[in-house]
Amino acid sequence: MNNFGYKQASNIDDAVTLVAASEKTSFIAGGTNLIDLWKYNITNPAELIDINHLNELSNIEQLENGGLRLGAGVKNADTAYHPIVEQKYPLLSKAILAGASAQIRNMATNGGNLLQRTRCYYFYDPEVPCNKRNPGSGCPAKDGYNRMHAILGTSEQCIAVFPSDMCVALAALDAVVNVSGPEGARSIPFKEFHRLPGDRPDLDNNLKKNELITSIDLPEKGFEGNYSYLKLRDRHSYAFALVSVATTFTLDGSIISDARIALGGVAHQPWRSFEAEQFLEGKTASEENFALAADLILKGAKGFGDNDFKIKLAKKAIIRNCLMALRPETQLPGAQPAA
Amino acid sequence: MLTETQDLKQTSAGSHTIDLTINGKHTTLSIEPWVSLLDCLRDHLNLTGTKKGCDHGQCGACTVLCDGKRVLSCLTLAVMKNGADITTVEGIANGEELHPIQQAFIDHDAFQCGYCTPGQICSAIGLLKEGKANSRAEVKELMSGNLCRCGANVGIIDAIMQVKDGGSYE
Numbered sequence: 001m002n003n004f005g006y007k008q009a010s011n012i013d014d015a016v017t018l019v020a021a022s023e024k025t026s027f028i029a030g031g032t033n034l035i036d037l038w039k040y041n042i043t044n045p046a047e048l049i050d051i052n053h054l055n056e057l058s059n060i061e062q063l064e065n066g067g068l069r070l071g072a073g074v075k076n077a078d079t080a081y082h083p084i085v086e087q088k089y090p091l092l093s094k095a096i097l098a099g100a101s102a103q104i105r106n107m108a109t110n111g112g113n114l115l116q117r118t119r120c121y122y123f124y125d126p127e128v129p130c131n132k133r134n135p136g137s138g139c140p141a142k143d144g145y146n147r148m149h150a151i152l153g154t155s156e157q158c159i160a161v162f163p164s165d166m167c168v169a170l171a172a173l174d175a176v177v178n179v180s181g182p183e184g185a186r187s188i189p190f191k192e193f194h195r196l197p198g199d200r201p202d203l204d205n206n207l208k209k210n211e212l213i214t215s216i217d218l219p220e221k222g223f224e225g226n227y228s229y230l231k232l233r234d235r236h237s238y239a240f241a242l243v244s245v246a247t248t249f250t251l252d253g254s255i256i257s258d259a260r261i262a263l264g265g266v267a268h269q270p271w272r273s274f275e276a277e278q279f280l281e282g283k284t285a286s287e288e289n290f291a292l293a294a295d296l297i298l299k300g301a302k303g304f305g306d307n308d309f310k311i312k313l314a315k316k317a318i319i320r321n322c323l324m325a326l327r328p329e330t331q332l333p334g335a336q337p338a339a
Numbered sequence: 340m341l342t343e344t345q346d347l348k349q350t351s352a353g354s355h356t357i358d359l360t361i362n363g364k365h366t367t368l369s370i371e372p373w374v375s376l377l378d379c380l381r382d383h384l385n386l387t388g389t390k391k392g393c394d395h396g397q398c399g400a401c402t403v404l405c406d407g408k409r410v411l412s413c414l415t416l417a418v419m420k421n422g423a424d425i426t427t428v429e430g431i432a433n434g435e436e437l438h439p440i441q442q443a444f445i446d447h448d449a450f451q452c453g454y455c456t457p458g459q460i461c462s463a464i465g466l467l468k469e470g471k472a473n474s475r476a477e478v479k480e481l482m483s484g485n486l487c488r489c490g491a492n493v494g495i496i497d498a499i500m501q502v503k504d505g506g507s508y509e
Binding site for chain 1: 353355371372373375394395396399402408409410411413414415416418419462465466469471474476477479480481482483484485
């Protein structure tokens with residue numbers, strides 16, 4: 001644990017300017033991940049730029065196109081319990097409430113949720129090699145303990161998973177991430193925000209240097225009719241997902257006209273298969289079709305020993321969650337499997 | 340709030356002067372940016388009711404109320420809370436009269452060693468204020484950020500249910 005300096009930004013432009021002071025200057029919002037990483041000596045900031053008091057980041061507002069803008073500085077709990085989110089985007093509300101604990105959701109912000117780091121045990125141990133923490137040093141997870149690790153989109157260099165629940169729902173909902181940086185503002189479609197490890201596992205996402213997330217836009221379509229978030233983990237609550245699934249459908253009778261399925265806990269980013277979603281469109285909402293879609297999603301899935309079980313678990317979770325999405329009223333608190 | 344935080348002054352050796360209202364009492368102190376709210380309470384203000392368990396946001400022992408909301412003081416920098424209203428376990432009784440949650444914890448044997456209790460009690464008060472838990476299952480789910488290694492969880496949930504339901508208890 002090192003000492004660091006501290007400044008408060010007075011607006012977005014000021015924040016972007018202040019963070020450029022050095023390579024080791026970071027934004028701090030909720031701090032729930034950053035302070036933890038600092039205590040474990042995984043990150044050693046020279047200076048923290050506090051963005052908690054920026055009014056520009058702290059609102060949830062309706063957009064003219066019928067969508068909803070979630071300020072990056074809004075707390076996860078305030079987002080999950082916002083009346084419009086609860087009514088129109090219940091999948092997002094459920095996913096947020098399946099993550100972390102009530103205290104952490106009161107602290108953590110929407111922007112910070114997107115930027116949380118993996119909980120890979122080797123990443124969290126500064127005494128061992130890790131290509132994400134120390135590029136080129138190696139990946140002990142591949143041949144080590146890898147119960148929590150990825151089965152999809154892995155690389156020779158990294159098999160870490162991205163741990164967010166909220167982002168699995170945001171991926172399914174086709175959210176857009178708005179950012180501001182030294183070169184101005186831009187918008188990033190959610191599927192292009194996070195990245196697979198490839199040969200740069202040190203990069204979790206496609207943010208450019210010194211860019212700040214300012215808000216997340218949800219499209220008008222919220223899938224309030226048929227949705228479900230299922231989270232499977234080693235404890236009933238307050239644990240990261242081994243596998244999670246976000247599913248939404250638009251149904252025309254029993255025929256699926258729009259399907260979204262996103263997985264958490266299985267890859268370096270929330271995982272969607274457009275091939276599987278297209279397969280389901282025009283088909284009957286049946287267990288048989290859900291199983292065929294699950295096979296398409298998991299095509300190419302690869303285990304590393306301890307996490308081999310995740311392939312079978314993910315298939316069952318996808319099928320079960322698709323069935324739960326047909327009856328969202330049966331869902332239990334904490335994204336537990338419905339009876 | 341914004342004006343207050345912008346007034347935050349830097350003093351010697353990287354310290355900042357912050358104002359906190361703790362258990363109704365206004366305090367001004369000079370603090371380094373890397374001091375957690377937990378260490379600030381325990382080591383700088385001698386309020387040792389709030390406990391340090393894991394110091395990593397995994398156990399909930401350090402839970403306090405910040406502007407009425409339950410948060411983890413171990414993952415909060417004190418300097419970020421300039422101007423905030425903090426309530427710790429020392430501040431919840433009304434004089435000699437215990438808070439209903441404190442009394443309910445006694446009534447239901449909701450602790451054994453007692454180390455997690457201050458965090459459990461602050462978390463329970465935060466949960467009741469939030470008003471989102473309507474069933475026993477929801478109380479359990481929304482208290483999952485507070486671990487009790489003695490295994491008093493059944494008593495803890497019983498105590499909260501008693502206060503939530505205004506005296507009745509399952």
